Amino acid sequence: MRSIVYYLREFFRPEWVRKFFFAKTAPLVAPSYFKDYPSLTEKECTGCLTCMMICPAPGAIAVLHKKDGWEPEIYPGHCIRCGLCVEACPEGVLSSGRILDVTRRDKTAFSSWYRLQVDDTLCMRCGNCCVSCPVNREIDPQLAGTGTSASDEVIMRIEGGRVTILHEEKCTGCKTCENNCPNRAIRVARMVEGVHLEEAEA
Amino acid sequence: MYLLNTRETVLDNLERLTGSRINTAYMIPGGVRFDLLPEDAAAMLADLVKVEGEMRRHTGMFETGPLIALRSKGIGVMDREEAIRAHTVGPTARASGVVCDLRLRHPTYRELGFTQVTRTEGDNFARIMVRFQEVFQSIDLIRKCIDSLPDGPIRGGGLCKAGEVSYGGEAPRGELTYSIKTDEYGRVVDIAIRTPSIMNIEACAHSMIRDVTSIADVTSTFISSDPCIACNER
Amino acid sequence: MSILQDIKNAVRSRSIHVAYVDVGSCNGCDIEVLACLAPRYDIEQYGIYVHNNPREADVLLVIGSVTPQWVDKLRDIWEKIPEPKVAVAIGNCPISGCVYARRGTLTTPPVENYIPIAAQVPGCPPRPTEILSAILSVAPLIYKDYEEKQR
Amino acid sequence: MIVKDAVCPFCGCLCDDIEVEVEDDRVVAVTNACELGTTKFMGEKRMKNPILRDGDRWRDITYDEAVQYAADMLLSAERPLLYGWSGTHGEAQCVGVHMAELVRGVIDNTSSVCHGPSILAIQEVGHPGCTLGVVKNRADLVIYWGSNPIDAHPRHLSRYTRYAEGFFLENAFRDRKVIVVDIRKTETANIADEFVRIKPGGDYAVLSALRAIVQGKTDTIPRTVAGVTREQLVRVANLCKNAKFGAVYFGLGLTMTRGKYKNIRNAIELVSELSRHTKFTISAMRGHYNVYGSNEVNTWMTGYPFGIDYSRGIAFYNPGETTAVDILARKECDAALIVGSDPAAHFPRKCLEHLADIPVVQLDPYPNATTAFCNVQIPVAVTGIDAEGTAYRMDGVPIRTRKVLSTDYLSDREVLSRMCALMQEALER
Secondary structure, X not given: OHHHHHHHHHHOOHHHHHHHHHOOOOOOOOOOOOOOOOEEOOOOEOOOOHHHXXXXXXXXXXXXXXXXXXXXXEOOOOOOOOOHHHHHOOOOOEEOOOHHHHHHHHOEEEEEEEEEEEOOOOOOOOOHHHHHOXXXXXXXXXXXXXXXXXXXXXXXXXXXXXXXXXXHXXXXXXXXXXXXXXXXXXXXXXXXXXXXOOOOOO | OHHHHHHHHHHHHHHHHHOOOOOOOOEEOOEEOOOOOHHHHXXXXXXXXXXXXXXXXXXXXXXXXHHHHHHHOOOOOOOHHHHHHOOOOHHHHHOOOOOOOHHHHOHHHHHOOOOOOOXXXXXXXXHHHHHHHHHHHXXXXXXXXXXXXXXXXXXXXXXXOOEEEEEEEEEOOEEEEEEXXXXXXXXXXXXXXXXXXXXXXHHHHHHHHHHOOOHHHHHHHHHHOOOOHHHHOO | OHHHHHHHHHHHHHOEEEEEEEXXXXXXXXXXXXXXXXXXXXXXXXXXXXXOOHHHOOEEEEEOOOOOOHHXXXXXXXXXXXXXXXXXXXXXXXXXXXXXXXXXXXOOOOHHHOOOOOXXXXXXXXXXXXXXXXXXXXXXXXXXXXXXXXX | OEEEEEOOOOEOOOOOOEEEEEEOOEEEEEEOOOXXXXXXXXXXXXXXXXXXXXXXXXXXXXXXXXXXXXXXXXXXXXXXXXXXXXXXXXXXHHHHHHHHHHHOOEEEEHHHOOOHHHHHHHHHHOOOOOOHHHHHHHOOEEEEEOOOHHXXXXXXXXXXXXXXOOOOOOOHHHHOEEEEEEOOOOXXXXXXXXXXXXXXXXXXXXXXXXXXXXXXXXXXXXXXXXXXXXXXXXXXXXXXXXXXXXXXXXXXXXXXXXXXXXXXXXXXXXXXXXXXXXXXXXXXXXXXXXXXXHHHHHHHHHOOOOOEEOOOOOOEEOOOOOOHHHHHHOOOOOEEEEXXXXXXXXXXXXXXXXXXXXXXXXXXXXXXXXXXHOOXXXXXXXXXXXXOEEEEOOOOOEEEEOOOOOOOOOOHHHHHHHHHHHHHHHXXX
């Protein structure tokens, strides 16, 4: 009995009755602060591939070489909308939600560097890693065309019967080599640290 | 359904802080990604009041409504010994009077004055009520956190190094343990996850359901142990 | 004939029955489908009813990167749905496998390999609004004048 | 000394961009080559001089003695078999054909146990093929059917197909699709866009199903064909139809499974069917670096690509009768000259039992499984390392291999020419 009274009281509250008859559901819109898929801003992409390296989802972002320069492209079926690429981009090419404003306000940034490792016992020296590496392709177009490189500026090269890593510091950590190695011989380690910018830098 | 509406309010706050509802991508080694603005904090506090009010009403419905309270009282009883023997964790264990909450040992929670919610009945009603009471407790904890949140940098930097760590945290469903082994560059080599639902579902199957006489009560008993199917289907 | 077709169109656009199947998801997209039911979005105001019986469903929501155990069961479920039917992939996992699309994971995405997918809702997880608008936009495309198109 | 642009004499890719570092007539480092090529260049365990089986032991002999032994053996034989030829240069193969004609023997090359069925199929329906350069510059879809280039032709993907920059393709690396069809998940399948896993022996059925789909008869396809779902077949067929230029590369997985040359015939007909919608080519993944060359040399000299019988005085070709395996299995031949191949490692047991009974002379720089069966082994110079010569790449492009170091070894051509001259002298007498 007590509970029936409770329920009657509950359901004849003015607030509830008002809601029952006049409530409207929210329209199908996303709030402005929603981190949607990153969109391009006016800024020019330099092709540093930082966004590709920090992306945690496989195949979600690629920086493509278009006719008028570089341009990052998001693949919606892969992107998990974490917004890390937006935050990591040093040029502010991408924008999503209010990440750019917030990072500028908080003076936060990511500092990152990469390590490359090749397991010689697994490696077939097929050269897939060297040829697929976007940085290598940029530095030495001949490499992409013929599979060999005479340049000493590339990140890695088949030299002396094994994959030799010449310039680890040039690696942008995109993991293209790792994904295209059939034997999992090459591994890229991404070292990322979340930091605050110094006052002078900011 | 109305509880889900309350959940929307919570998710709104989460979204305002991190920019997305579920996959927040908020924490990074050594800190978090975005700072909590004063106006966001104020909005959050205002919403907390709303959530608390709604939850009080819902709790009242559960406690006094005959449809729920009477149907769940004394059903699916699991006493303290059984709960301990079945290694139950989280609210399922706490409803049977087991002292089992990793937050008791966590320094931050200690500072916030955390106390464990415990009930001794061990039936479906107790398990539901423990969860309700934990919501109020969490609301209080969040308020205390927002009050005592210090200013300053939100990122301390920090890297994953080689090593092996096993850490248990208190997830909504109970104790969640991760054992991770990383190599020298912080890449995960080996990972083992122990989810709370594994023990709770076992306990549900072996001790709670044993005394249930009506088939309709099986469902409610099963749900009251709060099983996460995705956690078990790994 | 066309009057009957018009009635069918009107009825079908007002009552879309949805069944959802979780083929190995992390629970994130499940809970967002559930959130569609909440008063905030209120899926039923659009005439969409969620119940998990494939025999009476029109739309199948597929959630999760496909685990090998689910492959044959998913096909069975798909075949149990009466025509006309559509499948909608919710979230990144059925589309590409998302973060599970790497070596060493016991998943076999994408779900397109097993059943035909009419619409994809990308996102990890997608917002309830996105799920809603996807169902609302794909269902009429398939159901409108279904019998006419069959001929 | 560094030799640039050397040609790698290992697989049918004939990579011509190898840099070899030579010190004191030894190869000390190889750049650009794959694991297989590097190992071949750096190979150390070469035999010093010809050896003769003497009871249970080996006796060192001179080149003259060895050549004399081989010439005598071939001359006294009723039906000699001259087998191999895929691991040597084209000039030596020329001499080999002359020798076969001289002694009225059977000359066969290794393609009779690898891509022979492909050649039979090509003889039936033609070869819609092209060079690797065309594939590299134009193809936006590459299908590897029953071949595993990562293990067998490691640089095929990076030089010609998956990773190479195409002259007529923008974003070649992203846009180029690779489909791998195999019975198990090979390493190549790891990096493929689409992996079609078929049940062993199901190639013919899958090819026929694809042909039906391309012809628009999808409704006739059952739910699965040899373990492949209909949806996947339709997807593959659509990928093929929507490609601007497609290339099929097939390996022994297609030629040497049930169906044999009919498989290839079906594949070629699928390709010509696809060519009604778009441009498509098909080529074989040839194994040895000059196995294509031995087919070429044999064809222009005798008219037939492999398995040529000179016992009637004229060239006679009947695969299944005049091929090495059949001749050995029927215990017909009574002497064998093996050049640049290793039949002992690949032939059926029945053939090897007969090979053990007859006198065998082998020309090979390294000891191998056939060494155990032969009476005389003559070490020769390795083409591409210490001998020059012409080799044919898998797409039929002749490439002149280079000599990167000089040794005292005689080349195949020199040894065979001396053998041939001796036999000519003896016959004239």
